[in-house]
Amino acid sequence: MPNISEGRFVVVGGASLLGSHIGEQLLAKGAREIVLIDNLALGSTKNIDFxxxxxxxxxxxxxxxxxxxxxxxxxxxxxxxxxxxxLAGPLRANPWLGIDVNVRGLQNILEASRYQRVKKVVFSSSNGIYGAVGNEPNTDDSPLRWAGMPPALIMYCASKIMGEGLGLYYQQEYGLDFLALRYSAIYGERQHKRAIAVTQMVRAYESIRAGKRPIIERDGSQVTDYIYAGDAARANLMAMSSQASGAGMNIVSGIDVSQSHLVELVLSACDSDLKPEYYTDPDTLLLPIERKLGFSRARAKDSLGWEPQVSIEEGIAKMVKWLDQNPV
Known part of the structure; x- marks a missing residue:
């Protein structure tokens, strides 16, 4: 497997939230060369100028x-x-392009990697591949449960399954080592506003800093598993240098956080005494109502030795500090 120290690595999507954290950690671990590729369709090089x-x-x-x-x-x-x-929100706005990027784009990455004899590809998948999880056991081998989900979410979840299938195909047909990491909602410094669950976090911050009461959608009981971007990036480096190949695995905190509690944490990090209000925009794409997730991270611990290190309280404090220092 590739050795991070002294290795040459390419990050496709390198100007993104996660891509920038992967690049940062590769430099810290002594990588010889790093190439960040991005089409800048959703941003600029601001995240990676440093x-x-x-x-x-x-x-x-x-x-x-x-x-x-x-x-x-x-x-x-x-x-x-x-x-x-x-992600699901942009995919709803442009399903044709979204499906192309998530499926054909990954196939192109795998094909170029095969052609150039790259040793290993680590793919950013999602725990969205499990769909509407309900109260079922949610292990690394759970199936997609898509009945009743909004069409955009169905397409997003299915596109990630296609991506994992393509990776396994290239592994079996061409011997290209491949590992899929299934993230929960990633947040942190250099935060964007495109992920449904994390957008709620950023909107709460923006309302609070504007002196307005933050919004809680529906009754606030909807839960999400949040993972700090630095922890997700560290999982990528551990996956790259590990012997693990083939089986996808969850990169999650394993902790269910309700939207009500999330807003409380943002208020606390902002040192605000504002009170939230409840409102749901009928045009907003909402996640399925889940009051229990309980995602397992057992495979990541067994295969990589990975566990999250940054709590939701610490992570939100880091994000709020960064947002304060980098006003839009």
């Missing part, structure tokens, strides 16, 4: 849907982190 001051790190503007733009950056790469993808 990384590009290190001569070991470079940026290439490229698109996962253009196979020819992936070949050269992957020359002599030891490993590739496939982070680029559409």
């Amino acid at each position: 990384l590009l001051t290190d001569k070991r790190c470079s940026f290439v503007r490229g698109d996962a849907l253009r196979l020819n733009e992936l070949y050269d950056p992957m020359v002599n790469a030891d490993g590739v982190f496939a982070v680029a993808g559409f």
Whole structure:
């Protein structure tokens, strides 16, 4: 497996929240060279400008849907982190492009990796592959339960399953080591506003800083599993250097956080005494109502030795500090 120290790595989707944290940790672990690829369709290089001051790190503007733009950056790469993808909200707005990016884009990444003899690809999947989980046991082997879900969420979940299937195909047919990491809701410094669950966190922050009461949707009992971006990035590095290959695994906190409690935590981090109010925008794409998730992270612990290190309280404090220092 690739050794992080002295290795050459490519991060496709490198200007994203997670991509920037992966790049940061690769530099800290002594990687010889890092190439961050991004089409900048949803942002700029602002998230990674601090990384590009290190001569070991470079940026290439490229698109996962253009196979020819992936070949050269992957020359002599030891490993590739496939982070680029559409989330459910943007996919609802443009399902044609979203499905293309999540399926064909990953296939292009895998094909370029195969052609350039990359040792391993670590894929950013999602625990969305389990769909509406209900109160069933939610292990790394749970099936997709999609009945009654909004169409955009069904398409998103299915696109991640297709991505995992493509990775397994390239592993079996071409010997390309592949590992899928199924994240819960990622948040942290350099936060964007495209993930449904984390958008609630950012909106609460923005309301509080504007002196307005933060909004809680529905009755606030909807729970989400949140994972700090630094913990998710660390899982990527551990996955890349591990012997594990083939089986997807959850990268989650394993802790259910209700939206009501989430808003309380943001209020506390903002040192605010405002009181939340309850309101649901009929045009908002909402997650299925789940009052219990209980995602297991057993496989990640057994296969990688990974466990989260940053609590939701610590993570929100870090995010709020960053948002305060980086006003939009």
